[in-house]
Amino acid sequence: MTVNDDSFTSWKNREEIAESMIPIIGKLHREQDVTVLLHSRSLVNKSVVSILKTHRFARQIAGEELSVTETLPFLQTLTTLDLGPSQIDIGMLAADYKSDNRGLSVAEFTAEAVAGALGENKIERRDGRDVVLYGFGRIGRLVARLLIEKAGSGNGLRLRAIVVRGGGEQDLVKRASLLRRDSIHGQFQGTITVDEDNSSIVANGNTIKVIYANDPSEVDYTAYGIENAILIDNTGKWRDRAGLSKHLRPGIDKVVLTAPGKGDVPNIVHGVNHETVKPDERILSCASCTTNAIVPPLKAMDDEYGVLRGHVETVHSFTNDQNLLDNYHKADRRGRSAPLNMVITETGAASAVAKALPELKAPITGSSIRVPVPDVSIAILSLRLGRETTRDEVLEYLRDVSLHSPLKRQIDFTTAPDAVSMDFVGSRHASIVDAGATKVDGDNAILYLWYDNEFGYSCQVIRVVQHVSGVEYPTFPSPAV
Template identity: 90%
Template sequence: MTVNDDSFSNWKTREEIAESMIPIIGKLHRERDVTVLLHSRSLVNKSVVSILKTHRFARQIAGAELSVVETLPFLRALTTLDLGPSQIDLAMLAETYRADERGLSVEAFTAEAVAGATGGNKIERGAGRDVVLYGFGRIGRLVARLLIEKAGSGNGLRLRAIVVRGGGEQDIVKRASLLRRDSIHGQFQGTITVDEESGTILANGNAIKVIYADDPSEIDYTAYGVRDAILIDNTGKWRDRAGLSQHLRPGIDKVVLTAPGKGDVPNIVHGVNHDTVKPDERILSCASCTTNAIVPPLKAMDDEYGVLRGHVETVHSFTNDQNLLDNYHNSERRGRSAPLNMVITETGAASAVTKALPDLKARITGSSIRVPVPDVSIAILNLQLARETSREEVLDHLREVSLTSPLKRQIDFTTAPDAVSSDFIGSRHASIVDAGATKVEGDNAILYLWYDNEFGYSCQVIRVVQHVSGVEYPTFPAPAV
């Protein structure tokens, strides 16, 4: 047999194994609210090739490819357990099993590693939590996709309604079409139909009522069967407590803003300060996409080295608040054509750091340039550290953080030498460390952090909503602290 024949035979074997994993992963998700992960990447609703590519991706960050031959026994072991709602990382199971020297079987080790999700420890599945989207623009539609994707057994978050201003004839059809097809993020994974008579969009079986209103005060959500809901405001029209409190109408329990909050509105970056949200807090903000991109790696660097001062320069994709062609705009530079120019503008991300990291003593400054790409941005974080270090040490630290720390869902890591912005469209992490671009000299470190300012940020929003709604399920094996 030639090398080519041997490689192809090996590929076909791994394809067959990945095919056998799909129904197991799907059944665990639908029937038990268990999300199977691989290095914090969900394997739910993934294709054979996607599962194999996710296993191969481990080579970039862990140094060696993870094989489906290695992870399948752990997946099968999960099916024998009385699991409750949880997230289970097969890569972490395999890694900790390799390091374990007790000689346990895969079944015995898996049962021990996920014991917090079984028997008397498991979380009981609830009735689900209603969610309402106020606004249905770029972030609103991506959040809708994520909510529908994560519906699972129906016992988690349930998108019940969206609120928009009336847009004339066939408004609901046009909005459904925008949900179905996206020029950047591609086709919706599933089926979407419209019931114009009832004003409902049906997406993968989820009935989403379209409510037309010009003002929050016009709506009684209980009239649409919505109860105790979390409302996600994607408009950014109101940013302080007084304005956002207008959403606290019948049927709405909490309000989450997808923009930086003002005044005493808590700015939450999941993974960093989400555990500071008080149970009785009814209004909070998910800060900005750039704040979410820089705060997790900033925390990782401060925890290990100490940060004395820093500056962040964001090279940001253009957004809908800019003009396609030169035209009047309240902001002088943003009035100039977005697809034709680099546009210097301001960013509030640096000042927002203090809300998410109140213990950070370093002064962080920031500025921003909008550039002619439709999605994915990069933040250049220039830090003066409290001690000298080396490039190798910093990269080893950030690689480990991305693999095993509580920030592994926020920080990703790439060693690809030819990485460019479009490679990160669809990334679910808050930011991705570009190892090849990292510079360290003495006590100065410069990090280049890619981030999908649309989809990655939307994933962070969903994580916050899951947390405050009580359906953020624990991950096993537990990440190292």
């Protein structure tokens, strides 16, 4: 047998193992509300090849590739345990087990590592929480995809309705088509049908009522059987408490804005300050995509080195706020053709840092350049640190943060020397540290942070909604603090 034959045989064996994982992962998710992760990446509803690629990607953050032969025993052990709703990272289980020298069996080690999800410690399965999307643009449709994907057993978030302005002929069909196919993010994973008689879109069995209204005051959500719902405003039309309060109609309990909030509206970056949300807070903001991209790394760097001052330059993809060709725009430069120009503009991300990370006393400035790419941006974060360090030390620290810290769902890490923006379409992290581009000189550090300003941000929105709705379940093994 040749070397090539050996490689092919090994691949087929790993394919077979990954295939055997799929029904186990699905059953845990549907029947016990257990989401199986691999280094913070969900394996639910993933294909054989996706599972294998996720295992291979572990080398980027853990330093070596992870094999399905290493993680399968932990997954099999989970099926023997009486688990409560939780997220369990089999990549972390395998890594921690490898470094454990107590001689425990896989079963013993796993039971100990997930003890918080067992017996008296486990959380009871909660009733589902209704969600309404107000607006159905770029972020709205991606949030819809995520809500449908995470419907799972039906005990989590349930997308019940979408509110849009009255449309013309074939409006429902066209909106369903935009959900079904996306030029950047690809096709919807599942089936979508249109029920025009009931003004509904049915996606993977989830019936989503499409409500036509020109103003929040026109809607009584209880008339559609919606109660105690969280409304996600994707329009950005209202940004302060007075405007967003218009959404607090019958059937709506809380309002979450997918844009920076103004005035006293809390700006929440999941992973950094989501624990500060008061139980009785009914209106909050998820800040901006760029704020979500820079605040977690800023917090990480400030925690370890101290940050004395900083500047963020975001090279940002164009958005629907800009013009396809030169045309009138209320902003000075945004009226110029988005796909033909680099456009200098402003970003509120730097000033928003103070709201999300008030303990950071360092002044942070910022600016932005819109460039002719449709998605994925990069934030260049230039920092003056409180002490001198080295590039190797900073990279090892950030790699460890991405793997082991409470920020591991927000901060990703790549060492790929040939990575470009399109490689990060679909990233579920708030930002990805590009190791190869990082610069460190004494007490000065420059971090290059990729972020999918559409999908990665939408994932952060969902995490905030899960938290305030009470269906955000604990992760095991617990991240190091």
